[in-house]
Structures are given as structure tokens and as C-alpha cells.
Amino acid sequence: MNRISTSQLFTNTLSSITGGQARLADLQRAIASGKQVNTAADDPVGAGRILELRALTERITQYSRNSDAAEARLSTTENALVSVSDSLNRVRELALASVNGINTPSTLEAYGQEVLSQLEGMIALANQADANGEYLFSGTASNTLPFTLSGTLTYSYFGNSQSRSVSISDNQTVAMGLPGDEVFIDIPTGNGRFQVIDNPGNTGTAVAGDSSISDPTLWVPDDYTLTFLDPSNWEVRDSGGVLVQTGTYSEPGTISFRGADLSFIGTPAAGDQFTVETNTTQDIFTTLAELGAALNGETPLTETAMANLLNRSLNNIDNALTVNQESRATLGVRLSSIDSYRDLNARDVIQAQTLRSSIEDLDYAAAISEFEYESTILEAAQQTFLSLQNLSLFRLL
Numbered sequence: 001m002n003r004i005s006t007s008q009l010f011t012n013t014l015s016s017i018t019g020g021q022a023r024l025a026d027l028q029r030a031i032a033s034g035k036q037v038n039t040a041a042d043d044p045v046g047a048g049r050i051l052e053l054r055a056l057t058e059r060i061t062q063y064s065r066n067s068d069a070a071e072a073r074l075s076t077t078e079n080a081l082v083s084v085s086d087s088l089n090r091v092r093e094l095a096l097a098s099v100n101g102i103n104t105p106s107t108l109e110a111y112g113q114e115v116l117s118q119l120e121g122m123i124a125l126a127n128q129a130d131a132n133g134e135y136l137f138s139g140t141a142s143n144t145l146p147f148t149l150s151g152t153l154t155y156s157y158f159g160n161s162q163s164r165s166v167s168i169s170d171n172q173t174v175a176m177g178l179p180g181d182e183v184f185i186d187i188p189t190g191n192g193r194f195q196v197i198d199n200p201g202n203t204g205t206a207v208a209g210d211s212s213i214s215d216p217t218l219w220v221p222d223d224y225t226l227t228f229l230d231p232s233n234w235e236v237r238d239s240g241g242v243l244v245q246t247g248t249y250s251e252p253g254t255i256s257f258r259g260a261d262l263s264f265i266g267t268p269a270a271g272d273q274f275t276v277e278t279n280t281t282q283d284i285f286t287t288l289a290e291l292g293a294a295l296n297g298e299t300p301l302t303e304t305a306m307a308n309l310l311n312r313s314l315n316n317i318d319n320a321l322t323v324n325q326e327s328r329a330t331l332g333v334r335l336s337s338i339d340s341y342r343d344l345n346a347r348d349v350i351q352a353q354t355l356r357s358s359i360e361d362l363d364y365a366a367a368i369s370e371f372e373y374e375s376t377i378l379e380a381a382q383q384t385f386l387s388l389q390n391l392s393l394f395r396l397l
Helices: 006-033 044-098 105-126 180-185 284-295 303-360 364-389
Strands: 147-151 154-157 165-169 172-175 194-198 207-213 224-230 233-237 243-248 253-257 260-265 273-278
Touching: 044 105, 044 165, 044 284, 044 303, 105 180, 105 284, 154 180, 154 284, 165 303, 172 303, 180 303, 194 207, 194 303, 207 303, 233 253, 243 253, 260 273, 284 303
Parallel strands: none
Antiparallel strands: 147 154, 165 172, 194 273, 207 260, 224 233, 224 273, 233 243, 253 260
């Protein structure tokens, strides 16, 4: 038989009361905060998981802010490109109207002035800044004015060819803009493979029309010179002066060599030349500046030279419109990606919050029931302790 001393009995009873009070205190704190995990001591494993879920939520919240910033900048860029497209289409209309043979010099001058006005507006769009004062088309050099006039009909790009990117999820980034050289500078000329340029000294009436490569297997990229020996005969030499091909011409007609087809209208004079330049680009600003200056008379041209310039300008404008459409399509893909990942991030946040709630949040009904239960036990222990205090022989003496 084990004997329990009075001091041991008191100690055990006090320990039970103290433990009950501690459990009630924990329950009171949980009920007051609404959380079943208030400190790491409450649930070390759960507390660690809560920290992970909290960090995930904060990270996704940052992705959401990144998405909003990227969307705002990309939308502003897209709106600028829409305005550029409208301007290019208007200039194209003016160029086509200029081909009309009944135009008077004053009409052409008015067309030229409007082309130059459209050019000014386009440069303003190309130099547009976003709400943060950063230029849209400077690449990552967003504080540098991208385009300036650096000479007569010459425009320079001072941005770079890179794009700043931001993370919109753990495994996805999105570029926030388009470098200006891609959109405005590196515009293919002619048919995209080569362009035909008349010699300013030509005296005939031959005008270069559409050109293309009919047989890519025969085409050799090079700069060629087409010379009309007389109105009916021509020769083509390569950049080294080597004779490539000869042939005859009758107006209108097509001259073909090395898989390339060049159409002409009009009658050339003996000695008239056309240069076939390959793999060239020209910024759209220069194209519009040359067109406007020619139409308003700042750059005097013969009727034939004007026709050749109009044809080249129309080709370059069409190429610029193609680049513009491709650029807008790129922006559209990025905006669509932002929308998709925003939805995914929203679902991830909900899942993280739900899981965190299941670990951290308190079940009030269960907690209150446990509180009442612990209160009852504590009260019984206290009553028992009071009764034990009265069990003494000295009280019977």
C-alpha cells in the first residue's frame, strides 16, 4: 500500500488547478483572437505551415501588383500603336491621292504639309511616356528620349533593343514594352527582300512598280545595278561590276534576273539606271519626311522621280503597317497572358487562404464547449482543494 502524504496531496491538487487555469487561459486567448495557433508553441508544425502560406500569399500579391503595372504600360503602348496605325493609314491615303494626274501644285503642297503634320504626331507618339514618366519605346533605357531629328530627314534612336520584364507568377515573366527600333526603325524596304531605287539623273519616264522573287533557289542577295542601254535593251551587273544578265524591254514590262522580277511602266532613256538594294531597312520617319518634302516642293522632283518615290513610300508604309500589326499582336498575347495568370494567381490565393484558415482559425463551437468543460473541472478541483484544507485533526480538538 502506498501512503500519500498531506503535502503531496496538496501539491498534486495545486498542480491540477494550475494546469486547468493555464488551459482556460489558452482557450480565452484563442477565443479572443479567433485563432487556434497564436504562437509557435501552440502548434510548431502548424505555425511553420502558416508562415509558408503567408509568404505564398504575399508573393502572389506582389505578382498581382506586377501584373497591374505591366497591363497598364502595355495598354498604353497598344493605344499609342493604334494611333500610329491610324496616322500611317492616313499618309497612305494621301500618297495614293497624290498619284492622281489632275492634282495641282497647291493640292500636292497641301498633301505634303499634312504628311509632315502626321509625321510630327507620329514622333510625339514614339516619344510618349507612361504615367510614371518613363518612355514607352526606349527599351530598358526608359528615361532616355528615344527619337530625335539628328539631321536633314534623318532620325536617330537613342534607346536600346531590350525590354524590361516582370514576374507575374513563380514561373512566368512578361515583357513590359517594345523597343522603338523594332517598331519604327527596322522597317523592311521594298518587298522585304529588296527595293528598286531610281537614279536621280534618269531622264526617261520609266517607273519601277511591284517587285518580287519568283524563284528563291536562283536568288543571290547582292546590290545590283540595272542599266538601260537604250529604251529596249538592258543589262544587270552585281556589286562587283560583273555582268549578270541582259535582256529586252517593252513598256509596260517585267525584267527578270536571278529569280527576281521587276515590273516597270514608262519608257526609259539610254543610260537610265535603277539600283536593286537588298536586305535594307528605313525608319518610317524618314519615309514620311522624304514624302512630305517631295509633295510640298521642298525637294523638287521630276514627275517620273515623284512617281518612283511615291511607289517606294507606299511599299515602306505598307511594311510599317505590317510591323505595327505584328507589334500589336505581340502586345495582345502578353495582355492575354497577364489575364490568364491573374486568374491562376487568384485561385492560388484562395486555396492558400483556405488552407491557412483550416490550420489557424478557431472552431468557436468546439472551443466554447471545451472552455465550459475545463471551467467545470477547474471549479470542481478548487472545491475539492477547499475540502481537503478542512481535513485536519486539529479542527476536532
